[in-house]
Amino acid sequence: MADNYYRPSGFGGFSFLPPIIKNLLIINGTIFLLQIMMQNILFEGVPAENILIRWFALMPLGAGFEVWQLLTYQFLHGGFSHILFNMFALWMFGMEIENEWGSKKFLIYYLLCGIGAGLAHLLLSPILALGLAPTIGASGAIFGVMIAFALMFPDRYIYLYLFIPIKAKYLIVILVALEFFMVDSASSGVAHLAHLGGAVFGFIYIMFDSSIDISLKRYLRKSNTGYNPNPTPKQSWTANFKRKSEPESKVQDAEFYDIKEDFSNITQSDIDKILDKISKAGYQNLSDREKKILFEASKRMNK
Helix, strand or coil, rough: CCCECCCHHHHHHHHHHCHHHHHHHHHHHHHHHHHHHCCCCCECCHHHHHHHHHCCCCCCCCCCCCCCCHHHCCCCCCHHHHHHHHHHHHHHHHHHHHHHCCHHHHHHHHHHHHHHHHHHHHHHHHHHHCCCCCCCHHHHHHHHHHHHHHHHHHEEEEEEEEEEEEEEHHHHHHHHHHHHHHHCCCHHHHHHHHHHHHHHHHHHHHCCCCCCHHHHHHHHHHCCCCCCCCCCCCHHHHHHHCCCCCCCCCCCCCCCCCCCCCCCCCCCHHHHHHHHHHHHHHHHCHHHHHHHHHHHHHHHHHC
């Protein structure tokens, strides 16, 4: 397979799923099965699934909203096609992102995109006079994952309908644009604002995270500040000035002395003591006399 093409490897790919993707698939699938079972369980004539939705779906502000719902709504789904698309997209686009970023960072990003999607839906729906209803699904977080894939691997080819190649950056932009144009279609039962919120939050997160290197950031730096492939570090003007108390160097060269003192009585033991002092405190901490002794000793050795 060419490096520039990206094909999910079928169900055989599940054998090497990274841990967060694997656990998210398991958790979402388990909760969806629980939802199905709870449809047939009644509490005072009310399906148990309705109670689950009431407390853990994302309820409108002032109509049952609780803070924890910004997290829990991401793990509930409205039908088989809903969870199938979300989990397939999570596997398809998220696996390589988790491998690139690491599991912890990917999980934080995924959940934050879902929370950002929920906030966008809660805050903007009343302003746009859209219908208020409980919101469920991981779609907002999934759009954040797709944005990350498009930014990290913009020129990867994805096969639409299994045989139409299209670059990731174009496919994701098209999907986000479609969500934008369908925002006012409240009757569709789809929280398009949440999708956009997850995508926008993911984009902002990546652009402000200095540890994530993408071609878009490099392009913007080149456009705004110019680009030099071999930059020469500029020396600070303060480097031209040194504090008076600062030594010129930690290591000083030995100086030559005009020997006038008689060092004929200096023994090897005296020299060893000076050498020990150098090893402990450095040559610069020797007295002038000790330096002269070493200099005289070196002259004798060279004769």
